[in-house]
Amino acid sequence: MAMLIDPARWPAHGTVFSHLVSDRSLEELHAFAAAAGVSPRAFDGDHYDVPVERYDDLVARGAEEVSGTELVRRLVASGLRIPAAQRSGKLDKVLIQRFNRLLPGHSPLEREPVVADLLGRWSQPHRHYHDRSHLLAVLKAIDLLLRHGEECGRWTRSVKLAAWFHDAVYIAAPERAPGQDEEDSAVLAETTLSELGLPEAEIEQTSRLVRMTAHHQPRDPADRAGAVLSDADLEILSRPRGDYGRYLSAIREEFAHVPDPDFAAGRAAVVQSLLDSRPLYRTRTGARFWEKAARRNLSAELHPTSRHWTP
Structure with missing residues (x-):
């Protein structure tokens, strides 16, 4: 499993969010999120937006802590990244x-x-x-x-x-x-x-x-x-x-x-x-x-x- 999570630095709805991704497959990402109780509504094309209060739990479940730059680099290399356009x-x-x-x-x-x-x-x-x-x-x-x-x-x-x-x-x-x-x-x-x-x-x-x-x-x-x-x-x-x-x-x-x-x-x-x-x-x-x-x-x-x- 290759689950990645970056620091919670993205503000919205009165808190800050991390990005949870897989650099292998969307099936793996969806399975991990479902097992962790992450709402399907948090999925945005190639990642889940997860609030800061979920960060430690997701890391404990196996998500690898990486920088935002490293997360994007590995997501692009996997072919799963959706271009901004x-x-x-x-x-x-x-x-x-x-x-x-x-x-x-x-x-x-x-x-x-x-x-x-x-x-x-x-x-x-x-x-x-x-x-x-x-x-x-x-x-x-x-x-x-x-x-x-x-x-x-x-x-x-x-x-x-x-x-x-x-x-x-x-x-x-x-x-x-x-x-x-x-x-x-x-x-x-x-x-x-x-x-x-x-x-x-x-x-x-x-x-x-x-x-x-x-x-x-x-x-x-x-x-x-x-x-x-x-x-x-x-x-x-x-x-x-x-x-x-x-x-x-x-x-x-x-x-x-x-x-x-x-x-x-x-x-x-x-x-x-x-x-x-x-x-x-x-x-x-x-x-x-x-x-x-x-x-x-x-x-x-x-x-x-x-x-x-x-x-």
Whole structure:
């Protein structure tokens, strides 16, 4: 076990707080916190905020005392650290700026209700993975692909708008037909972008791309816009161990209503389908940067007793 705690120096609610983290896994962190009686509400993405009166008890239970600098250094090295820009306080500002840049010819009065509705959808409490952090990650992955020479022709804005809408409707209930969330998201895109007065061809392209994310299989090898969006959405599969483990935990939380055996069977089918995709990434950049790591992560998840890491 590698539990770390820094000095209680962070003021709030009339006291001061320490940060409790694990530099190995979130599962270990949650188990330690639960055993120590730390409220789940104290969890903030990659750490628990614990008041000074709990400090000595947590140290006695095995938490290692380290400086704040050392705690952050080891958390970053583990891959579990959530960058400041991805924390909820800054996410909205960053995302709003990105959305506004997509519609420079529209007034704030036109843009603000749309982005507010979208951010509200991406912030729904049942979302643990398909949230604003995922949205930002997809947008950043699109930017990376474009910087490395991938092209979408005249559909670059459609690809980015499709990223905004691709999980705008996310219910993931067992009674929902496969692909229904993507279909409803595409219809939302069509309605919203039509009201904004975007060209019909651009609306059709955006909604087509949203529907494509139901299977991540661009029908046409020449569909470069589809390849860019699909690869950006699947970039998470290539992340380092800590990020991939956090992704798996978040996905399980979103399907907490599904019994363990059913979830395991369904997840295994999804993972096998991804492994069967040849190639998994459709752009040259995605294949070069992400394919090998993604296949390693997926294989390790499907065969946890192998020599691959265990999430």
